[in-house]
Amino acid sequence: MTSRTRPSTQDSVLLGALTSPHGVKGGLKVYSYTNPIEGIFGYPEWLVVTQGQTRTMRVLQGRPQGKGLVVFLEGVDSRDDAEALAGAEIRLPTEQLAPLNANELYWYQLEGLRVVTVDGQTLGRIDHLFETGANDVMVVKGSDDSIDRRERLLPYISNVVTDVDLDRGELTVDWDPEF
Incomplete structure (x- = not known):
């Protein structure tokens, strides 16, 4: 009946979060609210919100890692860069969400x-x-x-x-x- 997403503002929807660094080359562990969880990688650019600042970041590579996900973002080249983004929200402008069939709604709309x-x-x-x-x-x-x-x-x-x-x-x- 609905597609799985989390709370939103009028102009963006929360897709997940960057939780912690992964490795030494700038990788980040990802918590995804999408269903399936790998669906978060279907969006090539994310709005990354940390410490009240929002910036658009391009996904270079995303992959399953064990039971979770790991992403590499453009401009995040070291563990220090990744640590600075730990805890950041991953958002998407609502106009970039996939169109739904008749009588379908996203969770954020409810x-x-x-x-x-x-x-x-x-x-x-x-x-x-x-x-x-x-x-x-x-x-x-x-x-x-x-x-x-x-x-x-x-x-x-x-x-x-x-x-x-x-x-x-x-x-x-x-x-x-x-x-």
Whole structure:
């Protein structure tokens, strides 16, 4: 139903993070939010955000390494260069995301939506989503306008989600608030 990404701003989406140096030639370990995780290498340029600064960096090489990923970026030629980027966010301008088929959404488009039941009760707002293997799950946190402050885990499946209205910022669910 959705493509896997993480929280976004209006102009970019979070794809992952540069976690730590790998080796002595400027390699960096990558944590990817894409599905599959190697999908992050499908974007030849990344917006790398570190210490409040954003710069565009070209991917020279990316590869699986054990259970993770390693990347080599243009201009990162030593372990010291790589250490300076450890912890940086990897972002992509939203206009560079792959087009979706009809009725498909990226996760970042759902995050922040108000969740209401078919009876009009507000359950809260979507904080984030995660994948379980069987289906995607929405983490709905209670908000100021919700019926309570409970956190709920709701499946993102067609017999629960009855409507998504991005213009209204609302997702409607067929869900018992007591569950």
